Amino acid sequence: MTRLQGTNSNRTVLVIGTLVAVALIALALFAVRGKPAAGAGLTPNFNLDGVPYAGQAGAPVSVVVVEDFKCPICKTFEDTVAPKLKTKYIDTGKAKLYSMVWPFLATTRGLATDDSKLAGQAARCVYDQNGNDGFGAYKAILFRAQGDESTVWATKTRLKELASNVEGLDQAKFATCLETDASAERVAADRQQVEKAGVNHTPTVFVNGKEVMNGTQSSYQLADVSAAIDAASK
Numbered sequence: 001m002t003r004l005q006g007t008n009s010n011r012t013v014l015v016i017g018t019l020v021a022v023a024l025i026a027l028a029l030f031a032v033r034g035k036p037a038a039g040a041g042l043t044p045n046f047n048l049d050g051v052p053y054a055g056q057a058g059a060p061v062s063v064v065v066v067e068d069f070k071c072p073i074c075k076t077f078e079d080t081v082a083p084k085l086k087t088k089y090i091d092t093g094k095a096k097l098y099s100m101v102w103p104f105l106a107t108t109r110g111l112a113t114d115d116s117k118l119a120g121q122a123a124r125c126v127y128d129q130n131g132n133d134g135f136g137a138y139k140a141i142l143f144r145a146q147g148d149e150s151t152v153w154a155t156k157t158r159l160k161e162l163a164s165n166v167e168g169l170d171q172a173k174f175a176t177c178l179e180t181d182a183s184a185e186r187v188a189a190d191r192q193q194v195e196k197a198g199v200n201h202t203p204t205v206f207v208n209g210k211e212v213m214n215g216t217q218s219s220y221q222l223a224d225v226s227a228a229i230d231a232a233s234k
Contacts, residue, residue: 044193048098052131064100066205074143089226095233101124102194121181124186125177130166207229212224
């Protein structure tokens with residue numbers, strides 16, 4: 001009797017353990033649903049017409065950086081990797097570097113004001129007036145002025161103050177563009193492209209339409225991007 005009860009107890013424990021294991025596996029699968037498999041890489045077909053870039057129009061390699069002006073790791077990329085890419089590839093005509101703005105951080109942090117979107121709109125307003133060079137100058141200013149990602153710092157007032165540092169920019173036209181949300185649809189269109197592609201972190205870098213993979217999925221090294229550009233150049 002005692003042995004039989006022990007046997008039934010053991011069977012009960014085994015059944016419960018199996019159910020728990022199945023539940024954990026289901027939760028794990030749910031957590032990664034929609035994310036690319038490790039090492040698989042994304043291969044989106046971005047429409048880059050009208051997307052700001054640095055470099056020569058005829059450069060044979062296209063590098064796309066998906067970024068949010070509130071993203072601290074994007075700032076690190078712009079401070080450390082981008083300048084070296086500029087010297088080695090952009091200035092030499094080997095590649096052009098597109099900036100695809102994905103304004104997502106403010107909403108994921110639950111902020112009352114979507115200043116990720118406002119910063120993207122402001123950058124587009126500068127682009128409308130001063131083209132690629134103006135966009136690049138303002139982008140550098142935004143990253144230098146970057147505040148904490150969990151706070152609303154890119155307000156329209158602050159964005160106008162920062163724009164006053166862009167040489168040759170008509171401040172009145174810029175202010176009107178920003179206040180009327182004139183560039184909102186284009187920022188939304190870029191966001192739609194990025195999300196449709198399955199991007200789930202910033203920065204994400206693509207070379208000729210292929211995602212550049214790195215070990216941490218969060219921080220790129222110069223070698224990661226350089227290897228991809230060199231391979232695409234062959």
